[in-house]
Amino acid sequence: MTTVTVLSGPERRRRWTSAEKLRIVEESLAPGASIVEVARRHDVHRNLVTAWRRQVHTGVLSCGPGPMHGEKQGGAAKDSHRQKRAFQRLSQHGNLAL
DSSP states (O other), X not given: OOOOOOOOSSOOSOOXXXXXXXXXXXXXXXXXXXXHXXXXXTTOOHHHHHHXXXXXXXXXXXXXXXXXXXXXOSSHHHHHHHHHHHHHHHHHTTTTOO
């Protein structure tokens, strides 16, 4: 059986925090990981994961001081700490290349 997510209301697009994006990118960069499989696990299109990887590589997506455009405030300190750890792991392993 397949699970379907229904987005209601005027906003039909999901919003991903920087921490969520970095976590998904980190998972996609693990040795032997498949972008397609990671995208399926998180119910995201593979092109979006690839775009996030490119953003990490260019520095557009990082563990910056505040939320990215369109992100909601809240839990910023906790997310910021997670983002920094994820980005440090990515940087240390040299996995920022596409």
